[in-house]
Amino acid sequence: MNRMKNFTAGFVRENPVFSLYLGICSTLAVSTTLNNAIGMSVAVIVVLVLSNMIISAIRNITPNEIRIPVYIVIIAALVKIIQMLITAYAPALDTALGTFIPLIVVNCIILGRAEAFASKNNIFDSALDGLGMGIGYMFALLIMSAIRQLLATGVLNFANPFDMTQMIFEIRIIPAEYVISMFSQPVGAFFTFAILAAGVAAYKNHLEAKAKEQEKAEAALKKAAKEA
Known part of the structure; x- marks a missing residue:
């Protein structure tokens, strides 16, 4: 049960973007299309899992004084391998993501999980x-x-990352005359992030309030049982 709670913590309760506010720079910059989102997400997941495993495996032999440089070297090596693979097999995606693939090395999510969890x-x-x-x-x-692409273009589409000329699906939902081009620009990224982060915060507050009410109800029942 603890492992399941640990695994699902990042979904909402400790979501790295909307709850912990980590990795926001790359999120705001590359969240213009579904292709960029999927490409960046896969790269981050691979680096996160592999770096956590390696750092955990060597945690008992890593001197405490140099642990952060060791973590960075491991993460940088993994990121370089991922970048070389993307450049070789998905050059269009590499061009679209630009410098944000190499910047995974300093992504707060990667280093944060290495220090807070994998090392222990x-x-x-x-x-x-x-x-x-x-x-x-x-x-x-x-x-x-999805929100930014839909509002900015009216279309949801996804192309083959290995051949961007091959469209896997393309659906127009909003007529072209009703699109809001602002959402393809940085201000649209900040606006979208603010709304979603506020929604997650409100949901977490609701869960906390519900848990407190349940605790009060249980305490009242126990008190009534004792008095009886």
């Missing part, structure tokens, strides 16, 4: 943590990208 837990739990946080990041990026 076993390999399996660290892999689960990385996968859960990566999926949470992917959900955040996909939701933002």
Whole structure:
């Protein structure tokens, strides 16, 4: 049960983007299309899982004084491998994501999970943590990208990342004369993020209030049982 709670924590309760506010720079910058969102999400998930596993495996032999440089070297090596693979097999996606693939090295989500979790837990739990946080990041990026792309172009589409000329699906939902081009620009990214983050915060507050009410009800029942 603890492992399941750890795995699902990144979905909403500790979502890295909307709850912990980590990795916001890349989220705001690349969330213009679904293609960018999926490409970036897959790269982050792979790096998160592998770096967590490696850091967990060497946690007992890593000197505490140099642990952060060691983590950065591991993450940088993994990111370079991912970047080379994307450049080789999906050059159009590499061009679209630009410098944000190399910047995964300094993504707060990656280093944060390495320091907060992988360095203190076993390999399996660290892999689960990385996968859960990566999926949470992917959900955040996909939701933002879908909203921005739809409002800015009126179309939801996804192309083959290995051949961007091959369209997998394309659906027009909003007529061209009703699109809001602002959402393809930085201001649209900030506006979308603010609305979604506020929604997640409101949902978390609702859950906390509900939990407190349940605790009060249970306490009242116990008190009544004692008095009886």
